[in-house]
Amino acid sequence: MRTAMEMKILFQLALRNLFRNKRRTLLTMTLVILAVAFLLTADTYMNGMINNVTEDAVKTSGHIRIQNKKFTAAERMLPIQHNISGYDRIRTAVQHKLPDGAGVTGQIRFPSMLYGPEKNTVGLGFAIEPAAAEEILQLSHNIIEGRALGGGKDDGHGAMNGSGNGAGRNEVVLGKELAQRLQVKVGETVSAFAKSQYGSFSGVNLIVVGISDLGFSKFNKIFYLPLSTAQNLLEMDNQVTSILIMLKDQKEIAPAVAALRRDKAVAGYDVIPYTDNVLLQQLLPIVRAVVSILLSFFLIIGILGITNTMSMAVMERIHEIAVMGALGLKRRKVIALILLESGMIGVIGSLIGLILGLAMSWYLVNHGIVLNDTARGLPISVKSVVYGQLNPVAVVRSFLIGSIAAVVSAFFPARRAARIEPAAAMRM
Amino acid sequence: MRKFSILAAILLSILILPAYSPRAAALTADEILDRVDENMYAQSSVIEAEMTITYKDRVVKKQMHIENEGKDKAYSEFLAPERDKGIKYLRLGDNLWMYHPSVNRVINIAGHQLRQSANGSDFSYEDMMERSKKLQDRYTVQIAGNEQLGGRPSIVLDLEAKVSGITYYRVKMWVDSEYFIALREEYSAKSGKLLKYLQNSDIQKYGSRYYPTRITVKDVIRDASATEMVLKKVQFDVPLGANAFSKDRLH
Structure with a gap:
């Protein structure tokens, strides 16, 4: 008191x-x-x-990515010849090892020369299944003009898990910086030239359906095109440079990585969680x-x-x-x-x-x-x-x-x- | 002792003489290179060729039609396979253009692209361009010795670039001492690192000229690949039309 x-x-x-x-x-x-x-x-x-x-890191590679060890070793050079063969079979096997709600998609990253009506520039091609682009990159949220690949919606094949890869569609979404450099607008055509995995130059005409601004200066030098179009351009039938996995919860990453590393379907390939990103x-x-x-x-x-x-x-x-x-x-x-x-x-x-x-x-x-x-x-x-x-x-x-x-x-x-x-x- | 000397002399002559041609013996290194250039360099040529590219376990055959005039003009067109059919190249001096039918567009190949693989082969675009130029204009030469190569007597030449900006600073060349054709060429960087090697064989005579009709090239940097080019039909010094090297052909 x-x-x-x-x-x-x-x-x-x-x-x-x-x-x-x-x-x-x-x-x-x-x-x-x-x-x-x-x-x-x-x-x-x-x-x-x-x-x-x-x-x-997540937008580039999902939560986990699977790729050829030689591709990982020289990733800055994007050596597409060191790829994953038999993509469809491996994707199915990988899907079975993951928890419900996980998305799996193939991706090809490749360097390319882009030609507009007047100008040309160097770009980084991101070939991806359009439905997956929605789930991983949320591309439609960043479209500042036009639309995303495949209409920017799940095109009925099931997001990421189906074959919604826009087969036969010669469409492209250009990063803002590429569109500016090429001086092209939505509806115009650009030609993408790239060396196939066997070294021969080939080209494809692509209709610009959208222009994106992902905020990252690096991403604005990227162009997105359907996986099947790139596979044809690069002579990579049923091949991808990476398989990207997006999980519902970050806590699922470690168990999923452990399960995949034990899986025979991806034996010999790198299974890399995004947290392994060296720069990160x-x-x-x-x-x-x-x-x-x-x-x-x-x-x-x-x-x-x-x-x-x-x-x-x-x-x-x-x-x-x-x-x-x-x-x-x-x-x-x-x-x-x-x-x-x-x-x-x-x-x-x-x-x-x-x-x-x-x-x-x-x-x-x-x-x-x-x-x-x-x-x-x-x-x-x-x-x-x-x-x-x-x-x-x-x-x-x-x-x-x-x-x-x-x-x-x-x-x-x-x-x-x-x-x-x-x-x-x-x-x- | 005298018997031994005679035996040694006979053995020595068996070993050395085939590699020591009296025709080549009297020539200087420059003269030998000049003879090589005389064979390889033509006022004009029209060639039908088949290129076989092996990459790992994949083998692709490509049919080509090639026209050359002097050292500055060349035109080539792919006839097969379907994927490459209609691809055309035109070279005027140091400029190279490619027409690609899949996009119906002509693009200029320049800078570092010239050093890249030409249509998936072990040849680079630059190799294709340089091949019609005279060696003497680009290299100084010395005789390094005489050797047997594939059963043929040959003179070994060491070439060193005398112009700047050349991709292959050193070339080692085994020249057939009878036909004056380079049987083997090894291309190296200034550091001495081997970059590419090439073998010429199946030498045919066209008028007074000898010319190899089978060329095998291996880019050492390219893993698990090799390219062989077989010349199916060769014509030298044939008149080519006025528009043979016009950009109008690139459509």
């Missing part, structure tokens, strides 16, 4: 002290507000960046390190600032503390008083900081930051607009860090205040 009473008095004293030097309190609180706001914003931005790169593996630790450095940076600034202002507060009130000590206030009570005062600043500042941080995060989540030309120079594919991703854990963490840091940083000034000898302090 007595302790509660004492605590109430201490609380009132601490609250009163906050308003004694409003400028100093405001300065300390501003530091807490800024530290918490920037912590949260930096976390949201870095999460967005990680999500951006992860999304690219290299990038994620870097991003995490950057986040940690930023966290530490804001934390140190906050702690130094609060320690400084609280030290000033102690010095200003040295006589008062000495009198309180002479009147019988125990040392731990003095420490509690100072810590309560800084704790209040911490909690209030952190709350305001959260509001500011949430506002900045909201902007990042909804509007993003445009990278454009900067992103083009990066060795990884990064969307031209990076959208933030708010992590609820980061909201709680930022608040706790702000509040606790305020208390911790006031500890040394508080201890110093508690050690003041009343008689000596009176003489100062």
Whole structure:
């Protein structure tokens, strides 16, 4: 009862002290507000960046991809001669090993020269079954003109699992950048030339049915065409360079990879989860390190600032503390008083900081930051607009860090205040 | 001792003499190369050929019609198989155009594309283009020795590029010392790395000219592939029409 009473008095004293030097309190609180706001914003931005790169890896390869080991070894060169033969049979076998709802599709990636009526350029061909393009790439969501391959809908063959590969359709969806370089519009014809797996040059005329903007500068140099058209062009009958697998839940990835690696149908081929993406593996630790450095940076600034202002507060009130000590206030009570005062600043500042941080995060989540030309120079594919991703854990963490840091940083000034000898302090 | 010397002399003459032709013996390296160029280089030629391309376990035969005039003009057309039928190439100097019937379009093959496989064969487009040019214009030459190759006496020549930007900096050539035809050619980079080798055989006589009618080429960089070109019909120095090398033929 007595302790509660004492605590109430201490609380009132601490609250009163906050308003004694409003400028100093405001300065300390501003530091807490800024530290918490920037912590949260930096976390949201870095999460967005990680999500951006992860999304690219999944969009390029699904959750799991199966491919020839020699193709994997020289993937940058896209050696289509190192492919998967007997695709139909392997696809059926793979489907049986996967949980319900999993999608399986063949893909051929190949370099090509594209010729428009006037201009020509180099492009990266993505041959895929149109229904699968919907499920993996969600191509129709990114069509800015025209439509997706095969009308952009499941064409009745069953998404990813059927033979909806647009057989006989010489259609193409061009990435925005390719369309600009070739100066072509929907409805016009482009010619795609490529070397077959046996090295002979061949070409095919394709009608532009759509133009897509997937946000990634790399993806906008891609053109999508039906798998059967590419198989004919590249002399790859019933062959693909990769089999892509999309699962309903990321938790299914590890068991599915293990099951496929035991399966005889894909023996000798690589079974690669998207998390094995080398760039992703290299990038994620870097991003995490950057986040940690930023966290530490804001934390140190906050702690130094609060320690400084609280030290000033102690010095200003040295006589008062000495009198309180002479009147019988125990040392731990003095420490509690100072810590309560800084704790209040911490909690209030952190709350305001959260509001500011949430506002900045909201902007990042909804509007993003445009990278454009900067992103083009990066060795990884990064969307031209990076959208933030708010992590609820980061909201709680930022608040706790702000509040606790305020208390911790006031500890040394508080201890110093508690050690003041009343008689000596009176003489100062 | 004297008997031994006579025996040694006889053995030596058996081993060396076949590779040492008196016709070639008097010639310098440049003169030998000149004789090779005389055989290979024609004012004009019309050739019907069959190219057999082996890649792993796949064998494809391609029929071709080829016309050449001097060192700067060449026209070729694929007659079979169905997939390649109607593909035409026209070379004027250093420019090469391809017409592809599947897209009804003429494209210019330039830059690094020239070093790529020509129609899936072990020949590159550049090989095709360079073949009608005189060796002496592009290489300096030295005699490296005399050897027997496939039962034929031959002079080994070492060629080194004297012009810049040439794909094969070094060429080692075994020249038949009777017919002055390169029986084997090994093409290497400046580093000495072997890039391609070629063998000429079934040498036929056309007027005063000897010419190989079976050419086998192997691109060392291309895994598990080989190309053989058999010349079914060869005519040299025949008059070609005024429009023989016009871009109008590329349709």
